[in-house]
Amino acid sequence: MAKEIRTIGVMTSGGDSPGMNAAIRAVARACAYYNVKCIGFYRGYQGMIEGDHCILNARSVRNIISRGGTILKSARSKDFRTVEGRKKAAEHLKKLEVDAMVLIGGDGTFRGGEIFSKEYDIPIIGVPGTIDNDIAGTNYTIGYDTALNTVINAIDKIRDTASSHDRLFFIEVMGRDAGFIALNTGVGAGAEEILIPEENLGLDRLLESLKRSKRSGKSSSIVVVSEGDKIGKNVYELADYVTDNLPDYDVRVTVLGHMQRGGSPTCFDRTLASRLCVKAVELLLDGEKNVMVGIINNEISATTFDVGLKEDHGINRELLRISDILST
Amino acid sequence: MAKEIRTIGVMTSGGDSPGMNAAIRAVARACAYYNVKCIGFYRGYQGMIEGDHCILNARSVRNIISRGGTILKSARSKDFRTVEGRKKAAEHLKKLEVDAMVLIGGDGTFRGGEIFSKEYDIPIIGVPGTIDNDIAGTNYTIGYDTALNTVINAIDKIRDTASSHDRLFFIEVMGRDAGFIALNTGVGAGAEEILIPEENLGLDRLLESLKRSKRSGKSSSIVVVSEGDKIGKNVYELADYVTDNLPDYDVRVTVLGHMQRGGSPTCFDRTLASRLCVKAVELLLDGEKNVMVGIINNEISATTFDVGLKEDHGINRELLRISDILST
Amino acid sequence: MAKEIRTIGVMTSGGDSPGMNAAIRAVARACAYYNVKCIGFYRGYQGMIEGDHCILNARSVRNIISRGGTILKSARSKDFRTVEGRKKAAEHLKKLEVDAMVLIGGDGTFRGGEIFSKEYDIPIIGVPGTIDNDIAGTNYTIGYDTALNTVINAIDKIRDTASSHDRLFFIEVMGRDAGFIALNTGVGAGAEEILIPEENLGLDRLLESLKRSKRSGKSSSIVVVSEGDKIGKNVYELADYVTDNLPDYDVRVTVLGHMQRGGSPTCFDRTLASRLCVKAVELLLDGEKNVMVGIINNEISATTFDVGLKEDHGINRELLRISDILST
Amino acid sequence: MAKEIRTIGVMTSGGDSPGMNAAIRAVARACAYYNVKCIGFYRGYQGMIEGDHCILNARSVRNIISRGGTILKSARSKDFRTVEGRKKAAEHLKKLEVDAMVLIGGDGTFRGGEIFSKEYDIPIIGVPGTIDNDIAGTNYTIGYDTALNTVINAIDKIRDTASSHDRLFFIEVMGRDAGFIALNTGVGAGAEEILIPEENLGLDRLLESLKRSKRSGKSSSIVVVSEGDKIGKNVYELADYVTDNLPDYDVRVTVLGHMQRGGSPTCFDRTLASRLCVKAVELLLDGEKNVMVGIINNEISATTFDVGLKEDHGINRELLRISDILST
Structure with a gap:
């Protein structure tokens, strides 16, 4: 007993x-x-x-x-x-x-x-x-839900300045091994591209996507990057790579950092x-x-x-598809 | 076809x-x-x-x-x-x-x-x-989720002044026929009592609950009231009733109104x-x-x-029990 | 000494x-x-x-x-x-x-x-x-500055729903004897009209202003009213008066109340x-x-x-003029 | 004419x-x-x-x-x-x-x-x-006023996690040649130390201040650093320097970046x-x-x-003194 x-x-x-x-x-x-x-x-x-x-x-x-x-x-x-x-x-x-x-x-x-x-x-x-x-x-x-909202509020602010200056922003959010925050805030903030550790988009497809975005008339873009994305570069290296390959983009980086852990x-x-x-x-x-x-x-x-605690915590890959459709 | x-x-x-x-x-x-x-x-x-x-x-x-x-x-x-x-x-x-x-x-x-x-x-x-x-x-x-957060942010502000002045606040939130907003924001804002249309607490039990709250050492209280609660009185009448019956409470009313419909x-x-x-x-x-x-x-x-569209949209009565436990 | x-x-x-x-x-x-x-x-x-x-x-x-x-x-x-x-x-x-x-x-x-x-x-x-x-x-x-921002955030939310439904909102803010909050938030929120205790606009001019606003193509309007305005009616009576006299306006009232006292x-x-x-x-x-x-x-x-503590605390009447110009 | x-x-x-x-x-x-x-x-x-x-x-x-x-x-x-x-x-x-x-x-x-x-x-x-x-x-x-509030809201969030983990945070804010943002948000967020371009605190005094802070019973600390501070190191180098010299501090860095330019x-x-x-x-x-x-x-x-446009835009050094007193 x-x-x-x-x-x-x-x-x-x-x-x-x-x-x-x-x-x-x-x-x-x-x-x-x-x-x-x-x-x-x-x-x-x-x-x-x-x-x-x-x-x-x-x-x-x-x-x-x-x-x-x-x-x-x-x-x-x-x-x-x-x-x-x-x-x-x-x-x-x-x-x-x-x-x-x-x-x-x-x-x-x-x-x-x-x-x-x-x-x-x-x-x-x-x-x-x-x-x-x-x-x-x-x-x-x-x-998790609070962090999502902290992130989209920050991205909304960055969107203001990105739109005003026709810039491309790489925004790094938390999630070393899991892309939940990046994926959901990417959809929620209307990001043009989302990079998460569970899915390797590849550098070529990233460039392709950004070029397509420009062709479709978008003058500014947001790419949300998970801390732990597996594309093989950190967020600053990614930004440099894009700057080198897409010179008409004016690229900036923001790492949101620990503010994501706090707040009411x-x-x-x-x-x-x-x-x-x-x-x-x-x-x-x-x-x-x-x-x-x-x-x-x-x-x-x-x-x-x-x-x-089993490994597969089931990220919703369907959201990547939604993001592709909505960043048209 | x-x-x-x-x-x-x-x-x-x-x-x-x-x-x-x-x-x-x-x-x-x-x-x-x-x-x-x-x-x-x-x-x-x-x-x-x-x-x-x-x-x-x-x-x-x-x-x-x-x-x-x-x-x-x-x-x-x-x-x-x-x-x-x-x-x-x-x-x-x-x-x-x-x-x-x-x-x-x-x-x-x-x-x-x-x-x-x-x-x-x-x-x-x-x-x-x-x-x-x-x-x-x-x-x-x-x-719905946005409205919940608009409401708890407002109640958090009211809690500041309620605590400072040892007051009892009745806060009316939207939801004429459904208590979802009142119930979830009541739990989320730590309200002492929640009144929803799906459940008739009764005036006696409300008074009893408020008395118990005072005895337990709480000096201020929040009661979240759904627009459409079925206790037979609107929020101002409720406030008057409590003032008449519990004279040591300093009672105030806020009707949150249409701001609940707006916002990012x-x-x-x-x-x-x-x-x-x-x-x-x-x-x-x-x-x-x-x-x-x-x-x-x-x-x-x-x-x-x-x-x-069937009638019973399944409010979670379990939350009322949670609220009772947590407003101890 | x-x-x-x-x-x-x-x-x-x-x-x-x-x-x-x-x-x-x-x-x-x-x-x-x-x-x-x-x-x-x-x-x-x-x-x-x-x-x-x-x-x-x-x-x-x-x-x-x-x-x-x-x-x-x-x-x-x-x-x-x-x-x-x-x-x-x-x-x-x-x-x-x-x-x-x-x-x-x-x-x-x-x-x-x-x-x-x-x-x-x-x-x-x-x-x-x-x-x-x-x-x-x-x-x-x-x-004071915090209250101003609490108020404009609330009015921004109400503006969302006012615009969506083409409505006229009367919003009562704090300030029994002083119109500082109403005046500054009225300008800050882009209100169509501002009623403060220091200045009696008069009911006729209010109606005139609202009619002009409609003629100029505005489909929704915000009127910010100080608690203590001296127009001789409380905010609900004002709303009724306007409803009676301007039947094509769909009028609503929000009293912001004690949330104005709280918040970070x-x-x-x-x-x-x-x-x-x-x-x-x-x-x-x-x-x-x-x-x-x-x-x-x-x-x-x-x-x-x-x-x-002398009586005249110097409200800036110039802001009323600014408001008139900007609500064109 | x-x-x-x-x-x-x-x-x-x-x-x-x-x-x-x-x-x-x-x-x-x-x-x-x-x-x-x-x-x-x-x-x-x-x-x-x-x-x-x-x-x-x-x-x-x-x-x-x-x-x-x-x-x-x-x-x-x-x-x-x-x-x-x-x-x-x-x-x-x-x-x-x-x-x-x-x-x-x-x-x-x-x-x-x-x-x-x-x-x-x-x-x-x-x-x-x-x-x-x-x-x-x-x-x-x-x-400017909006940026101040964006910054203190971010620092408030970081303070939550700094307090929870007993950490020292260096937070870089905008202002390449002028310390207005750092100085006012430093006081407003209750920072333990503020570094601005107009005033060279010096590395020794920074270490001294942080040691004193620890002795006085503070377990976590915030240092607000202006982009353009003249202490001769960028914010990451500063963090490394402090980590090397004050090993019991658990140091983190956040660069707030472009979100400071946006928002309502x-x-x-x-x-x-x-x-x-x-x-x-x-x-x-x-x-x-x-x-x-x-x-x-x-x-x-x-x-x-x-x-x-003359050079001296008159920062209020008195606020540095206030900050010293209040970070007691």
Whole structure:
């Protein structure tokens, strides 16, 4: 029989994402609702290792639902990759009488949790919080929708100046291994071309597409490039290559960078975080463990880590076709 | 055998919603891509009746993807409810050699289209564009996501002043017959209470909830009220009722109004509009007719009007439970 | 010789405004810089009366510069209008060894401070924080610029739907006795007409202007109305009057309400708050007292309360002329 | 006696800035109001040289007041620097019967206009439109206020992730020769350090400041760097230098880039553009010429080009002192 859960710990780990605070709030409030004590650990696994924590009651998460970042801070812990580090974390949990953990983060966070839960008998639920949307066990991760909107707002601004000056802009967005952000913002911002790691357009076809665009009467263009695109050049090299080969284009580069991780979360990310984290607490109280929660086809679901973390996170290639049609 | 489609008409009808321009652009660009002529009618059915139209090519929809409103304007046409009105519309379509129509709008628009398509043999595809999200044949309508974010941004601002002055705010949001906006923004903005037409909380329970909220240490509160809530009082009467019964609350009312219909669409609404409208054009070219396109479980789908317009549009009552837990 | 200042108190009072937190931060940080203790009082004068306070050090104001509202909360205190109330406030200041006060608020706040400083020998500096901009001793009050932008963003959204539906919108903005917000947002949003308390346009001229607007080919119109306009009708009555007299206009009303008080402050309001409050602390340390700080012709200045609060706060009537020309 | 002005030309030149559309609208509407024909030239001087133009009436500038960029496009024209180029421009103006020109742009634009007006007898008024605010003849240039807010919104987002991860961010903002943007956004965003071209902080003092910041308990920091700072290193080299010398800082760089030029203008920039351009048209009609309009101490003024373009554009060093105090 599962041990009764009287204290739940929560932390945020890996790259931060908008909505992590909404998630922390939901864990703390759900714990308060079910009369469970809630302990927050700072800086992800590092806080568990160091015992760096705080008590979270219903009032301590007041008014954070609208704030970017994470009040518990986040980090990538090297120490937690060691047996020694995980041992210290387990000791702190024991000392603090933490019966179960909610881990908010991305795939690295979940893999750490999976190992930890096999070594120590502590029920764990993962909540997907990352702007990259690269987790198979959910259609949407917390922070992704906000990042999309941060990016299109920036591209809209760049479009203003691109149009005014008849320029070609290469805009690099986040997503090292997954093109979700580039693909969806490319369609959303009406980009003339989109380069993502999952699909190698090739330099020749890029040049061809840009030439066609000019012929069709477009005087300015936007190319959205994922950090991790596989065309073999970084965004500055791409810009140079195009400048060399298409001299009538006046080319500029913008790397959007870390602003994509911040900002007040969208309504979607706030409600998603709220729903996933209430579910996470309820699953723990029901004796469930070692799964990640997610939203699949509009339903909140639970998936084992091995399934939830499988490689193919299913980017929608149909959107590339849509983009081709719409950049006519 | 279906007649070959050489010209497609498009219009926007009913209450306007953010993303209608992205939808118009997608219809025009998809037509250009498939070498089909595209004609836009102004002010919905009224423009069809009056023959008030324009030619839409790939360049005429340039840079409108990011703009609120609709370049084709929108209206609710009384004339189209008459046999005579629809006859005139059919005559104009014939004269302009329009072979098929894409109708962007809400349930009223689709019902009009259904009648028209029965009377005249013109293939019609409906595209759901309304902020209310009250259409059964799709999980999301174009404009809904933008409206949610417009609302939570406004509520976040009101929360600032509510917290500073320890006040209780009643905030009325749009949604006469459907509580989608109130429910999701209520959860997203961390409202203390949410009143929607689908669920009669009752005045007593509202008072009880507000008292409990005060006891739990909350000094300010937000109640999100749908235009069409069924508690038997409008938002001002509700505020008066609470003031009379809970004199230590300092009560204020804000009716958000028409700003909810405008603004630059979110990335979600832009990509949704793009996907739905490419599909609409492709369906017409494939000989399909008299269906609405929608997004169901992340897939673009086509649904007959009678199914797509059925009464129960499935609000997620689970969110009310989430709200109760999180407003602890 | 002036008493040495070792402890400075600070509070926010009256209607809250964006940038009050930036102001509190600047007072606390300037105190820390000059090795002076800083005490914050909650809910304006009421916190002084009740002794409800907190210690503000450099770290306790971390990351609040970007937040709307006020961490010290605000209120209008009836008790402070009584001799008894002010006596209690003075006693609390004495007990806490507060040597001087920085009062952040509007004209009501300053008038209270002026009386208090005459009764008790406590140096006081006023900092103008109100969205209304109705204080003669400064060209700009903290929060005004943010409110202007909140309003034009809302009007831009309403313009989208007004244009789409060819409607006339009456939009009521804040400013009971001063038309600054209406006048500047009216010009900034390209309103067809602006109604402010300082200038009685008259109903006939309003109708005339709207008719002319229609004749000139405008299909939609925006009229910005100050809360306190003197045309003798509230915004709903105005809308009814126009509907009765200009039946081809489709008229709607939006009252923007309290969202105008909230939101993250603009860069202007943050730097203004920062500059004014550093000055306020430095003036107190220099032995100055019973003045308000302000910005006049881009210079930070100090003005005695009687001059700073005089009736005529100098609205720029030239802008009405500009508006007439530009709404051609 | 001055020739009667029957046609006024307008163009936008140099780097584009938000509010240029509001400026074009104001020129066109003021011309309409005074019954003067208005001709817009595309791409600044280049359009004058090529005769590339359009007629601007009151309706053709409808709804552009809220849009970034410039509908007339902008460019830096090499041809206009030649005698031959200017001759062609003068010939086109003559052919189109343009009696006077309004030039919207920065110092380069004005210098070109000054030369042109000496060679050909065409009255010219300059309107300062640039985000850099580096023009002596005005306290504020059109677009500057919007750029400030674009920057602080981006820095607020970066602050979220900087705080969550305890990082040090170097953020490069625009302003090659003038530190206005860096200085004001640095104060407005609460940056720990600000580097501007007008003031050489020196690498040693930067390190010292960052160390002090850490000692005082700050775990994350923002350094705002002007493009053109004179510390002898670009922003990436600075980041490397700090990483080498302060190994406990986790350093990141963001270059905000061209998004600073775009976006919907703030209320301030819209009203400023409106006032300046009505004045520009009125001055031309009054026989004035070869001056720039500006806002000095809240009054619209006219300044001869030689005075308006003098080197020292008066950055407010006092703000550096404020920044030092507030980053305590």
